[in-house]
Amino acid sequence: xxxxxxxxxxxxxxxxxxxxxxxxxxxxxxxxxxxxxxxxxxxxxxxxxxxxxxxxxxxxxxxxxxxxxxxxxxxxxxxxxxxxxxxxxxxxxxxxxxxxxxxxxxxxxxxxxxxxxxxxxxxxxxxxxxxxxxxxxxxxxxxxxxxxxxxxxxxxxxxxxxxxxxxxxxxxxxxxxxxxxxxxxxxxxxxxxxxxxxxxxxxxxxxxxxxxxxxxxxxxxxxxxxxxxxxxxxxxxxxxxxxxxxxxxxxxxxxxxxxxxxxxxxxxxxxxxxxxxxxxxxxxxxxxxxxxxxxxxxxxxxxxxxxxxxxxxxxxxxxxxxxxxxxxxxxxxxxxxxxxxxxxxxxxxxxxxxxxxxxxxxxxxxxxxxxxxxxxxxxxxxxxxxxxxxxxxxxx
Numbered sequence: 001x002x003x004x005x006x007x008x009x010x011x012x013x014x015x016x017x018x019x020x021x022x023x024x025x026x027x028x029x030x031x032x033x034x035x036x037x038x039x040x041x042x043x044x045x046x047x048x049x050x051x052x053x054x055x056x057x058x059x060x061x062x063x064x065x066x067x068x069x070x071x072x073x074x075x076x077x078x079x080x081x082x083x084x085x086x087x088x089x090x091x092x093x094x095x096x097x098x099x100x101x102x103x104x105x106x107x108x109x110x111x112x113x114x115x116x117x118x119x120x121x122x123x124x125x126x127x128x129x130x131x132x133x134x135x136x137x138x139x140x141x142x143x144x145x146x147x148x149x150x151x152x153x154x155x156x157x158x159x160x161x162x163x164x165x166x167x168x169x170x171x172x173x174x175x176x177x178x179x180x181x182x183x184x185x186x187x188x189x190x191x192x193x194x195x196x197x198x199x200x201x202x203x204x205x206x207x208x209x210x211x212x213x214x215x216x217x218x219x220x221x222x223x224x225x226x227x228x229x230x231x232x233x234x235x236x237x238x239x240x241x242x243x244x245x246x247x248x249x250x251x252x253x254x255x256x257x258x259x260x261x262x263x264x265x266x267x268x269x270x271x272x273x274x275x276x277x278x279x280x281x282x283x284x285x286x287x288x289x290x291x292x293x294x295x296x297x298x299x300x301x302x303x304x305x306x307x308x309x310x311x312x313x314x315x316x317x318x319x320x321x322x323x324x325x326x327x328x329x330x331x332x333x334x335x336x337x338x339x340x341x342x343x344x345x346x347x348x349x350x351x352x353x354x355x356x357x358x359x360x361x362x363x364x365x366x367x368x369x370x371x372x373x374x375x376x377x378x379x380x381x382x383x384x385x386x387x388x389x390x391x392x393x394x395x396x
Contacts (some may be wrong), residue, residue: 017324017325029359031364032335036227044261070087089230095234097215119193144181160178169305220262226265232261298311320348352364
């Protein structure tokens, strides 16, 4: 028997799921990153190609962004004239800027778990302290009462992701107003990440309730299907946007091709997004049916107000990492293991997104039940030691 320090076979390198998926990108059903694959190509491709023919990529764009794009973003969000607006390389960059600009060492930020944990890392880089509220139980989202109870003398900010990545939970107008009211009563910053708002059946901006200290984080990655172009930003009062803008490194502007594509998409969104939303909702219904047919799995949140939700596997004995790897390597279906999204509950679930062509979802529906069953049988046959080893070798 081999042990530490004894000769023998070297441990296998961890499986790079994203590297494998990108190397086989045309063969993979991307249900892993909430990307939108339903925007008609004719919406953005002609605008991009025209900009390429004009060789606009050779020059710097306006530092603040194309004026017509800025106006289109403001109108799309329904914010008043005079709103401060920053463009950045995706909303994630604006989230980084906001945490660096507004937080000081020791400042607390009320957030959720599960969540988009990259924001939590930004908070910590700024010297802040994340106070995550466990929401992996009904109603699977923050409530004004819990936020109010969590406020301490050190609290400086509330993070509201709405709809929520990864659970898909949505907030009603009353819930948004109540949480904004708590932030206002305590003079806190309210970061309202609305990346998935267009997929929701209804959505309310916290900025309409608490404009003084609300930062609305917007993105063109998901609604406009431009994740690879990296364009988003933040909207806030002119004074607050200026304060955050001190940390903006985009002095020479944001990618011009991304701006041209976003302008084309936002200018026409009312003509085609209803179809995107309808397909997305039909897709989640089909996934729900597959989950219902798979013993011991369930959806904590249904219907999703976003373009993703999580599937709980905890009663199956199958690890999310093992399922992620098996679906990807054997079937070309890429889902996301939960450890990316929750420190407490990531071992329980995979996240699946569904703003995809129906044939991608069909591949998932066809393979998910049998893959879970095969992994369950394998874990039962091999025993706990082998199952533990399989988890250690699975992708992070």
